[in-house]
Amino acid sequence: MDDLKELMRRLREPGTGCPWDLEQTYKSVAPSTLEEAYEVVDAIERESYGHLKEELGDLLFQVIFYSQIAAEEKRFQFDDVVSEVVAKLIRRHPHVFPENTLESRIDPVNRHRDEGRIKQRWEELKREEREAKGQGGLLDDIPLNFPALTRAAKLQKRASSSGFDWPSMKGVIEKLEEELAEVKEALAGGDEAAIQDELGDLLFCAVNVCRHAKVDSESALRGTNAKFEQRFRYIEEQLAQQGSTPQEASLELMDALWDQAKLTLK
Numbered sequence: 529m530d531d532l533k534e535l536m537r538r539l540r541e542p543g544t545g546c547p548w549d550l551e552q553t554y555k556s557v558a559p560s561t562l563e564e565a566y567e568v569v570d571a572i573e574r575e576s577y578g579h580l581k582e583e584l585g586d587l588l589f590q591v592i593f594y595s596q597i598a599a600e601e602k603r604f605q606f607d608d609v610v611s612e613v614v615a616k617l618i619r620r621h622p623h624v625f626p627e628n629t630l631e632s633r634i635d636p637v638n639r640h641r642d643e644g645r646i647k648q649r650w651e652e653l654k655r656e657e658r659e660a661k662g663q664g665g666l667l668d669d670i671p672l673n674f675p676a677l678t679r680a681a682k683l684q685k686r687a688s689s690s691g692f693d694w695p696s697m698k699g700v701i702e703k704l705e706e707e708l709a710e711v712k713e714a715l716a717g718g719d720e721a722a723i724q725d726e727l728g729d730l731l732f733c734a735v736n737v738c739r740h741a742k743v744d745s746e747s748a749l750r751g752t753n754a755k756f757e758q759r760f761r762y763i764e765e766q767l768a769q770q771g772s773t774p775q776e777a778s779l780e781l782m783d784a785l786w787d788q789a790k791l792t793l794k
């Protein structure tokens with residue numbers, strides 16, 4: 529870590545550092561942070577663990593970059609970032625650190641494993657932290673720039689913690705069917721604003737189905753995207769062997785190849 533911090537300091541050193549790194553700000557680095565986070569997730573989903581090591585390093589470098597900028601502005605340093613997250617996680621895990629210190633331990637013999645109580649206490653502690661930051665509303669600290677599916681799931685989960693939720697999957701499925709009917713009605717009416725609104729409601733409800741089924745909606749859609757890509761490439765390959773392309777082939781032929789891909793590719 530000391531080598532990495534020194535490397536970052538040198539990259540940002542006026543006069544001798546890297547011109548590109550010297551020009552960067554919190555906002556200019558932010559898009560790269562999102563990209564690196566997605567690349568970490570991609571490596572995990574592909575089970576490419578050698579690649580994961582590299583991507584985790586790239587993501588860690590983002591944290592170092594922000595910390596160096598902050599240190600130059602005399603706001604905080606990397607060690608402050610580490611200290612704060614350690615203190616927060618100790619505070620949020622009293623069932624592991626009973627005296628709010630890293631050294632304290634729970635007696636394993638008398639340990640009470642009450643997952644419901646632990647989850648409730650976790651939510652209480654996060655609420656106290658939000659209030660301390662002046663974020664009194666239950667949804668106040670959910671970032672606006674989350675991917676839409678992820679933010680929808682976060683909003684639903686947070687609202688659910690207050691009891692605002694469907695009691696069972698049955699109600700969620702019925703709501704999904706209701707939203708689909710409203711999409712069909714909007715499409716029939718041809719009102720673009722209504723169509724967009726109803727499609728948003730349908731997607732939001734689909735995320736709710738995922739949440740109740742304990743499925744991460746982003747992961748589910750990424751899996752479907754990968755499956756679609758694999759099958760469409762199969763169509764392209766089969767058409768190429770016939771001296772054709774998707775632009776030239778009939779829809780009927782491509783549908784047949786799609787069905788073939790579903791049987792061939794697992």
